Amino acid sequence: MFRTNITAMQGYVPGEQPQGMEYVKLNTNENPYPCSPTVKAAIGRVLQVGLQRYPDPLATAFRERAAALLKDEVPGITPDWIMCGNGSDDILTIVTRSFVAPGGLIRFPRPSYVLYNTLAAIQGADSETVEFESDWTLDERFTATDERLQLAFLPNPNSPTGTVIAPSGVAHLAAALPCPLIVDEAYADFAETNCLGLVATNERILVTRTLSKSYSLAGLRFGFVVAQPQVIEQLNKVKDSYNCDSLSIAGATAAIDDQAHFVRTRDAILATRQRMTSALRGLGFDCIDSQANFVWCRHGQRDSRELYQQLKDAGVLVRYMNYAGWGEGLRISVGSDEQCDLLLAKLAAIV
């Protein structure tokens, strides 16, 4: 009844989303601060008009505002350079279906976002991972020719490490790759650099973004991809006609229009990240310097899985991750200062 690749695969297991339970929730990189109040106002206006009509299939209002916002970063950008999605997960699914045939190959770094493996399995394609170098760059194995290779994903900043490959390095990888490169910039708003500027230079570079993290809208499901217009035109064929709802289009548009709120909450997270990293190191953790809204760490003496469980028992949820053959650790989201203090107090009592 089902395709054999579907029955054979494991489903992707997202981070725990306990419903109605009280945790200090630092496991899925949600933003601790509320979204801009203009989001609620914009959604309220849609509710006044009503929901009985279909949304704009192309989310034009958002694309117009986003193109205006990004015009200094992407030379020549117009709304036709943008496609919106039901979260950036939707975008990642659409690009997989657009570029990858069953039997094809998708390449991505290890450790990185586990979902890429799931996307390959659903499509009936194979995955190939390339380990990061010790300085968190990728060598020529990432760009090696393979006749089955149809797509490469590069999360940048990467999860779970929070590390970044500079735009010049990404441009080099894209130029050497024989296939499109999706630069997954879910966390780029927390980083010092991003790759939006590369899109105009190479039609095979696509940059994806989400409003889940930096705009505090994980519950709304809204993401987008920036690519050259002839690429967007093909991707639009593959998306569901009405993949973004009326409320999310209005809310997302309002969110990017309030840059003051965005900058304020982002800067708060960056400051807390710095403090949290130092404090974790003081507690005996090895931490990588992060350019995302989370910190990847391992304790010098203590087992990561046990620490995860002890923290959970103490009411603090973090993400335990184990990459077979590579290693394990804790990915801890940067919460509010209060959440950070509570985490550190619990950890101090445990370790």
Next chain:
Amino acid sequence: MFRTNITAMQGYVPGEQPQGMEYVKLNTNENPYPCSPTVKAAIGRVLQVGLQRYPDPLATAFRERAAALLKDEVPGITPDWIMCGNGSDDILTIVTRSFVAPGGLIRFPRPSYVLYNTLAAIQGADSETVEFESDWTLDERFTATDERLQLAFLPNPNSPTGTVIAPSGVAHLAAALPCPLIVDEAYADFAETNCLGLVATNERILVTRTLSKSYSLAGLRFGFVVAQPQVIEQLNKVKDSYNCDSLSIAGATAAIDDQAHFVRTRDAILATRQRMTSALRGLGFDCIDSQANFVWCRHGQRDSRELYQQLKDAGVLVRYMNYAGWGEGLRISVGSDEQCDLLLAKLAAIV
């Protein structure tokens, strides 16, 4: 760069969704009445809590209420018999990816929902259409064995005709088919029968529903599929993790909880449908008796495309459809009584 099936295909063109223009909009089967006021209240409560957290990946609140609501129609139903989607388009995409490999074959009736053809093309599969009999049933050509056949779609009520195959007939088709049968019940709330009861009898029958039409929530994007739990378990692997947002889950749950509102607006539409059908016949149209919230009609003397354009020029938007080799006509959504009166007045002036 792109798969050849993607570059070769035409994208699906949804019905016109003019943004910010004033039309009597009878072209995409939207409900003319507002959704239940409880929907806005439920969405308002989510906005109060905030949107920074991810939604429940499995939309449990909705599935629990839906299972309770459907328990008399589906013997043994529990929440595990239900998967929710970002509109029923999302569900149709998920079942296609679950059952159909590239090079496979999808069968559906003609004329019916044009999107099925698009779903096949995106998947790199072929489409095969089987024409309805003169009484709008399907003969053994619909169930014929073909080693490439992996999925059959049956819109029931059908679009654009508004006709229904009785559950006994659908059970017969499903039993004879060598593949799963998706009964697309987007319009079933306007019909005298439905096929939910068949799900418990045959694991290869899946019934899809949407809240877009009968619950006035096209702008919210929410649909679901009812199937046996071992089938839902596999489908859950293929959906995006967070395919329904927090606002739509809350709104959809509130909508199905207000059955009084649902019955009131549905009954109003059924009464208007009856009056509109009679009046169209009085104006010289051939109309099929409809069990959906639209009427399919052709005028005895006048060209359908010209009528569509004349109505549009007069501010009334209907759907002109042309199925190559089968025929053309107008699919007119059942609006409010005021919209119906305006349509009929304009038509009376034109024909």
